[in-house]
Amino acid sequence: MEQKPTACLALADGTIFYGRGFGATGEVVAELVFNTAMTGYQEIMTDPSYAAQVVTFTFPHIGNTGVTPEDDEAPDPVAAGIVVKWDPTEPSNWRAASDLATWMERRGRIGMGGVDTRRLTRAIRQQGAPHVVLAHDPEGRFDIEAMVARAREWPGLVGMDLAREVSTAQSYRWDEGLWRWPGTFGSERPEKPLRVVALDYGAKRNILRSLAESGADVTVLPATATAEEVLAHEPDGVFLSNGPGDPAATGEYAVPMIRQLLDRDMPIFGICLGHQMLALALGAKTVKMSHGHHGANHPVRDKETGKVEITSMNHGFAVDAQTLPEGVIETHVSLFDGSNCGLKVADRPVFSVQYHPEASPGPQDSAYLFERFAQAMRERRGD
Ligand SMILES: NC(=O)CC[C@H](N)C(=O)O
Structure with missing residues (x-):
């Protein structure tokens, strides 16, 4: 006998997908994106940049290795929900502290399995990242019309300021301990660590870890910190983190703050949202992509x-x-679509990238950027 669907995904254009629910019950409205990574579902779900987004994975087996607190990029999953091909199985991994579904249930995240994720991904590629409602109800009661209407009415990520929502409320020192993650200089702290202020717009832990591994003493400040508050820490360099939402929506706090820092000869390094906000502060523009x-x-x-x-x-x-102004150089481009992937300010220690050199999840080809930032700070300090 056909099982009754316990999860439902409604796209704003009226397309409906049914499947089996797992994790938390309830309903969320969000933008739907597809992720093609074959590993790292936990790092993806806990990446604060995924706030207000549901992720569908093109890789069919999600959940096989369970979850472990060591792989969290933030204390909790931030992605609003996930849509997968196969229902998650019992984990087969000595590191697993929990299975994916239980972890999601405890943390209020909705999952949906049994979906033709190829068809769904094709829909996203054709129409751009759609607005969706994802619902999980063990009784299988779905008000389709109301779900489609809710997806249609949702304003979307353009103009949405989410960075200050996911940011830390208090400043803190990143102190995970290099003994746990020995980096380029082994387990020893350098004699005179570089002082980095990292602005948290939704920072992933592995970025802070990578900064520490490159020899930095990292102080994390909230997204709305002023330039005075940043400079009060007498940093050797300032890091601008990744984060969710529209970079242009941070124009009231982050962009003017970065402009003030640019007036100093301060080494600045930005990743993803940090890259976009740095570009805005330099006078360039950002655009919404079709499906990202x-x-x-x-x-x-x-x-x-x-x-x-x-x-x-x-x-x-x-x-x-x-729109990059004179004196700002495009350093990296995507080979998929030619879009901008990096910039630097000519003759100044200010640079940023659109992608994630902290490799969590992913390849480590770009780890040199942390060393480049450290080198820029050492030069400025005269080491
Ligand atoms: N990972 C990020 O920092 C994402 C930046 C921004 N929210 C975007 O979607 O483009």
Whole structure:
């Protein structure tokens, strides 16, 4: 006998997908994106950049390795829900502290299995990332009309400021301990660590970890910190993190703050949302992409060396390279669609990338960027 569907995904254009629910019950409205990574579902779901987004994975087996707190990029999953091909099975992994469905249930995240994710991904590619309602009800009661209407009425991510919502409320020192993640200088702290202020717009832990591994003492400040508050820490450099939502919607706090930092000779490094906000502060514009880039094997060309990096990506907005002002150089481009993937300010230690060099999940080709930032700070300090 056919099982009654216990989960339902309604797209704003009226397309309906049915499946089996797992994780939490309830309903969420969000943007739907597809991610092509074959591993790293936990890092993806806990990446705060996925706020207000439901993720469908093109890889069919999600949940096989369970979840472990060590792989969290934030204390809780942030993606609004996930849609997968096969129902998650019992994990087969000695590191697993929980299975995916139980973890999602405890943390209020909805999952839906048994979906033709190829068809769904094709729909996303054709129409752009759609607005959707994802619902899980063990009784299988779905008010389809109301769900479609809710998806239609949802305003979407353009103009949505989410960075300050997911940011830390209090400043803190990143102190996970290098003994746990020995990096380029082993388990020893450097004698005179570089002082980095990291603005948290939804920062992933592995970015803070990577900064620490490159020899930095990292202080994390809330998204709305002022330039005075940043400079009060006497940093050797300032890091602008990844994060959710529309970069242009941070124009009231982040962009003017970054402009003030640019007036100093301060080394600045930005990743993803940080890259986009830096571009805005420099006078460029950002645009919403059709369905964005979400995966762990995106090729990017370094325009200066010609070298190709395989990168991890997660973004739905992009910097419009045509709008970069004089003196700001495009350093990296996507080999998928030619979109901007990096910039630097000529003759200044200010640079940023659209992709994720912290490789969590994903390849480590771009780890050199953390060292480049450290080098820029050492030079400025005269080490
Ligand atoms: N990972 C990120 O920082 C994403 C940046 C921005 N929210 C975007 O979708 O483009």
